[in-house]
Amino acid sequence: MLEVKDVVKSFKTGDHTIKPVNGVSFSVEQGTFAAILGKSGSGKSTLLSLLGALDKATSGDVLVDGVNISQLPDSKLTAYRRDDIGFVFQQYNLIPNLSAKENVMLPMEFAGVSRAERSARAVELLSQVELAEETHDRKANKLSGGQQQRVSIARALANRPKLILADEPTGNLDDETGELIIELLRSLCQEKNTTILVVTHDQALARKTNRRFRLARGKITEITQG
Amino acid sequence: MSVLARSVGNAFRNKVRSGAVVIILAVAIGLALSMLVANQAVADKITSLKASVGNNLTVNPAGSRGGQGGGEPLTAADLSTASTVAHVSSVTGTLSLRLSSNASTTATAPGGQGGGPAGRAASGTTSLVSAIDPGTLGNRANGSTSSSGGTGAGSTAVRPAFSIPIEATGIAGAVNAAGVPINITDGTALNDFAGTSAQALVGSTLATKNSLKVGSMFTVDDRTMTISGIFDAGTAFDNNAIYLPLTAAQTLASRPGEISTMTVLVDSIDNVDAAKTALASALGSTRVDVTAGSANLGSAISSLSSVQSISLIGFIAALGTAGLIVLLIMIMVVRERRREIGVLKAIGASNRSIGVQFVFEALVLVVMGSVVGAVIAAFSSNSIVGALVSSNTGTTTAAARSGRQALRAAGQTAGGFGAAAGPGGGRGAFAGASRLIGTVSTSLGWQTLVLGVLGILLIAALGALIPALLTAKVRPIEVLRGE
Numbered sequence: 147m148l149e150v151k152d153v154v155k156s157f158k159t160g161d162h163t164i165k166p167v168n169g170v171s172f173s174v175e176q177g178t179f180a181a182i183l184g185k186s187g188s189g190k191s192t193l194l195s196l197l198g199a200l201d202k203a204t205s206g207d208v209l210v211d212g213v214n215i216s217q218l219p220d221s222k223l224t225a226y227r228r229d230d231i232g233f234v235f236q237q238y239n240l241i242p243n244l245s246a247k248e249n250v251m252l253p254m255e256f257a258g259v260s261r262a263e264r265s266a267r268a269v270e271l272l273s274q275v276e277l278a279e280e281t282h283d284r285k286a287n288k289l290s291g292g293q294q295q296r297v298s299i300a301r302a303l304a305n306r307p308k309l310i311l312a313d314e315p316t317g318n319l320d321d322e323t324g325e326l327i328i329e330l331l332r333s334l335c336q337e338k339n340t341t342i343l344v345v346t347h348d349q350a351l352a353r354k355t356n357r358r359f360r361l362a363r364g365k366i367t368e369i370t371q372g
Numbered sequence: 373m374s375v376l377a378r379s380v381g382n383a384f385r386n387k388v389r390s391g392a393v394v395i396i397l398a399v400a401i402g403l404a405l406s407m408l409v410a411n412q413a414v415a416d417k418i419t420s421l422k423a424s425v426g427n428n429l430t431v432n433p434a435g436s437r438g439g440q441g442g443g444e445p446l447t448a449a450d451l452s453t454a455s456t457v458a459h460v461s462s463v464t465g466t467l468s469l470r471l472s473s474n475a476s477t478t479a480t481a482p483g484g485q486g487g488g489p490a491g492r493a494a495s496g497t498t499s500l501v502s503a504i505d506p507g508t509l510g511n512r513a514n515g516s517t518s519s520s521g522g523t524g525a526g527s528t529a530v531r532p533a534f535s536i537p538i539e540a541t542g543i544a545g546a547v548n549a550a551g552v553p554i555n556i557t558d559g560t561a562l563n564d565f566a567g568t569s570a571q572a573l574v575g576s577t578l579a580t581k582n583s584l585k586v587g588s589m590f591t592v593d594d595r596t597m598t599i600s601g602i603f604d605a606g607t608a609f610d611n612n613a614i615y616l617p618l619t620a621a622q623t624l625a626s627r628p629g630e631i632s633t634m635t636v637l638v639d640s641i642d643n644v645d646a647a648k649t650a651l652a653s654a655l656g657s658t659r660v661d662v663t664a665g666s667a668n669l670g671s672a673i674s675s676l677s678s679v680q681s682i683s684l685i686g687f688i689a690a691l692g693t694a695g696l697i698v699l700l701i702m703i704m705v706v707r708e709r710r711r712e713i714g715v716l717k718a719i720g721a722s723n724r725s726i727g728v729q730f731v732f733e734a735l736v737l738v739v740m741g742s743v744v745g746a747v748i749a750a751f752s753s754n755s756i757v758g759a760l761v762s763s764n765t766g767t768t769t770a771a772a773r774s775g776r777q778a779l780r781a782a783g784q785t786a787g788g789f790g791a792a793a794g795p796g797g798g799r800g801a802f803a804g805a806s807r808l809i810g811t812v813s814t815s816l817g818w819q820t821l822v823l824g825v826l827g828i829l830l831i832a833a834l835g836a837l838i839p840a841l842l843t844a845k846v847r848p849i850e851v852l853r854g855e
């Protein structure tokens with residue numbers, strides 16, 4: 147269960163303040179596949195970073211299974227990011243000098259998973275996102291945009307998080323591969339009861355979700371029709 | 373992929389920059405190690421110079437040395453005063469006499485220039501014949517040739533052949549006036565120290581000249597002495613001498629209780645200076661001269677000490693520079709990788725594991741720098757020591773170096789902490805006043821190694837810790853921003 151209560155995030159730029167997230171409240175049950183839509187610059191990535199504890203909200207609360215992460219100490223936040231959250235970045239953000247496989251193994255290393263297990267799971271995840279075997283040991287900065295995006299998704303799934311926050315996970319993929327990723331995420335919701343929040347412009351993806359929200363002028367509204 | 377492997381990988385990410393950093397680090401660390409080696413070599417030299425003097429102090433009447441010069445003689449009372457001074461562990465007194473041969477008594481009362489060392493009146497006679505031929509030097513010093521002065525219508529003209537007097541030293545033990553044990557080559561040391569004792573030690577050349585063996589007899593004034601041993605002091609002059617029991621010498625010369633030189637043994641080398649001052653004030657600094665070692669020694673040691681402190685400052689400065697290089701480069705690296713640090717945090721890395729990764733990365737650079745630096749030190753430390761020592765002893769003569777190469781950078785440890793050196797050492801011979809300094813050989817002792825390791829660890833700590841702490845300040849949100 148994810149609950150967002152009156153969350154505000156403001157940035158000071160020069161002499162005026164902007165509030166891309168200005169009083170957002172919503173809640174989704176565990177195992178929900180939800181989409182967040184909105185124009186470019188409407189604050190979608192900002193909201194996602196607050197939910198993933200990458201940044202602190204200016205005010206308001208984010209509760210995950212009843213725990214207010216806005217008030218957790220740093221050490222607990224590290225554990226939260228490591229164990230409970232899978233984050234797919236809009237810019238992929240792989241470690242450029244590590245191979246695809248090493249990138250996927252990284253979160254498991256932080257979680258203390260044994261080397262053999264890390265390696266096996268990384269291979270499994272990479273094949274789930276249909277990354278060809280021969281690219282597993284390729285340096286991340288030598289992969290194509292779509293390949294990087296898929297590695298980034300595999301990395302987000304590594305520690306079997308209960309909440310996946312994906313910022314345009316299909317933005318760089320062809321329709322067929324995009325479809326595959328959507329199916330992968332959907333099956334995680336259904337089989338593993340994972341809550342998934344995707345930010346997307348992809349209508350095909352949005353249609354597959356259980357719930358859809360629109361972010362505009364700092365406020366969020368649920369899209370009920372369609 | 374472990375943290376360590378990742379750190380090594382990161383250290384080589386920008387190969388050109390890392391290479392440049394390693395070279396600069398190597399120069400700084402090499403310089404630091406050279407300075408450390410120089411410091412140790414000089415420290416060793418100082419210790420050995422001090423040890424060569426030993427713990428002995430020599431007390432003479434002010435203005436005299438041995439049986440020469442002027443001043444008032446020392447007495448038995450001075451002996452007991454000296455023995456009560458702090459840090460003094462033993463005091464021995466000796467009395468120097470000059471004996472002229474019976475055969476040439478008529479010839480040895482010199483007039484004229486009485487100040488010459490050989491020109492003093494003898495304090496007794498002996499049946500022994502001097503083993504040293506006066507030669508040109510002896511005759512010149514004794515005015516036997518009438519070349520001096522224009523006034524000379526007189527005394528110098530009819531002087532017959534002069535003979536070098538025989539040095540007789542009254543001793544109370546087995547050491548000579550300089551506190552050095554007498555090297556007896558035949559027979560035994562003196563053991564009867566009574567006033568009536570008839571024992572004597574005779575120098576080897578004197579024994580040969582007079583055809584004497586252990587057990588042979590000769591006379592000093594009117595006493596017949598028996599040779600208990602023959603000694604070798606190393607030089608012809610010193611071997612033209614005899615040793616008598618102190619009280620017997622005092623009796624024979626009719627100078628009871630009189631002492632010409634006191635040798636004071638101090639409990640430790642470190643206390644020599646303190647004991648020297650204390651002795652001078654106890655005995656009266658205007659009455660006595662207290663000396664330690666040779667006059668050159670003080671200046672040799674002080675110039676070496678300045679080399680020692682220069683090299684220590686150089687060591688610290690070079691290490692500091694190396695630390696600064698690591699610090700700046702790592703700060704640069706952390707700034708450059710802000711976004712990546714943000715990613716690591718966003719996917720669950722703790723501050724500690726990121727900090728450790730950066731410390732390792734700095735360590736990799738430092739280790740490579742020290743390996744190369746140790747090689748540099750191995751080739752340069754000898755010339756650095758030579759240059760430091762020669763410039764500080766004011767010698768213009770370049771160090772004449774023997775072919776031996778001093779420092780062999782054998783076996784870098786896995787941690788790369790400095791170099792273990794094989795035995796051996798370079799030598800620099802310096803002219804003039806610095807002859808005493810002689811050779812300063814460079815070799816690495818374990819103290820140097822430990823100090824080097826500590827220094828380099830300090831570099832690593834200093835250079836890595838601050839940037840590593842900076843990584844803790846990077847927030848995970850940097851992942852969405854960053855350049």
Ligand SMILES: Nc1ncnc2c1ncn2[C@@H]1O[C@H](COP(=O)(O)OP(=O)(O)OP(=O)(O)O)[C@@H](O)[C@H]1O
Nearest residue numbers: 157158159166184185186187188189190191192193
């Ligand atoms: N650190 C910051 N400082 C100042 N302004 C910021 C900061 N982060 C985001 N913003 C502003 O907040 C607004 C929302 O940014 P955000 O990245 O959330 O947009 P978005 O909805 O994800 O857009 P897109 O669909 O293009 O990715 C933008 O106007 C952006 O300029």
Ligand SMILES: [Mg+2]
Nearest residue numbers: 190191236313
């Ligand atoms: Mg965005």
